[in-house]
Amino acid sequence: MTAPFAALPDLILEPLVRAALLEDLGQYGDVTTRAVIPADKTYAARLNARADGVVSGMQIAAIAFRLVDPALEVKTLIADGTPCKAGETLMTINGSAASILMGERVALNFAGRLSGIATLTASFVAETKGTETRITCTRKTTPGLRIVEKQAVLHGGGYNHRYSLSDAILIKDNHIAASGGIKPVLTAARNSASHMMRIEIEVDTLAQLSDVLETGGADVVLLDNMDTPTLQKAVEMARGKIITEASGNMTLPRINEVAATGVDYISSGALTHSAQTLDLGLDF
Incomplete structure (x- = not known):
């Protein structure tokens, strides 16, 4: 099967997988396998799903096995x-039983975690059916694993927010307070930003939104922690003037009603920080 997404270069992913393998193998390697598995023993193993979901992390799982033993024959079926x-x-x-056992836990840890993110994202996306609203993740990711967790969101049908603080200007409430208000903070941001840099500003009230629209200078407004009726009014105020993003308390049961307001994006940290690992297993 051809992957529906362009894979990241193995070169980017290998350091993450290598670090995980070194952590798992420890100072002396897999002492259990060395003690009980003959070096010439070969097996055919299968990585199986034990629950329904959306797959992510197969590329990383394959890298894990190949880093342990390049001679292993690894074939991705899903x-x-x-x-x-x-x-x-x-x-x-297929190949050395010892090599398969040494790579098993790292491969499953990555694949189960990332498939869980993809599966949860797909559930969020399903709640937006019939609307133009897009589901996006946040920077609430596992330190060191952001690139693969954000890739898993894409695999689930979602979209990515900023990868890092350097990607775009996102003015939060503390930035506004420290800068003296919406007008001065937007003026400073626009004076600093290049023509390639987008500016987003967070608002908590309709009055703040009105100030943003009057001041200008922002490309996106983040409507933070608004109840649905207030959010509906905010979307109507901003329609045709600025891109809207709803954030804060964006739980799965609420996504459908939020998407119905016509907001452009819904961002949720839950996609990455609260996803349940998809149950996967390696069977000989």
């Missing part, structure tokens, strides 16, 4: 970004 059913085989690994 590509990243593809729905899976419980009982389906996602990947086969």
Whole structure:
């Protein structure tokens, strides 16, 4: 099966996987496997889904096995970004039994975690059906794993917010307070930003939104922690003037009613910080 998404270069992912393998193998390697598995023993293993979901992390799982032993034959059957059913085989690994066992836990840790993010994201996206609203993640990611967790959001049908603080100007409430208000903070941001840099500003009230629209200079407004009726009014005020993003308390049960307001984006940290690991297993 051809992956529906362009894969990241292995070169980017290998350092993450290598660090995880070194952590797991410790100072002396897999002492259990060395003690009980003959060096010439070979096996055919299958990485199986034990629950329904959306697959992510197959590329990383394959890298884990190949870093342990380049001679292993690894074949991905269900590509990243593809729905899976419980009982389906996602990947086969053939070769040295010892090598497979050494790579097993790291491969499953990555694949289960990332598939959980993709699966939760797909649930959020399903709640926006029939609207133009897009689901996006935040920077509330596991330190060191942001690039793969954000990739998993894409695999679930979502979109990415900033990768880092350097990607765009996002003016939060503390920036506004420290700068003396909406007008001075937007003026300073616009004077500093290049023509390639977008500016987003957070507001908590309709009065703040009115100030943003009157001042100008922002490309996106983040409507933070508003109840749905207030959010509806905010979207109507901003329509045709500025891109809108709803954030704060964006839980799965609420997504449908928020998307119905016509907001352009819904951002939720839950996609990455609250996703349940998808149950996967390696069977010989």
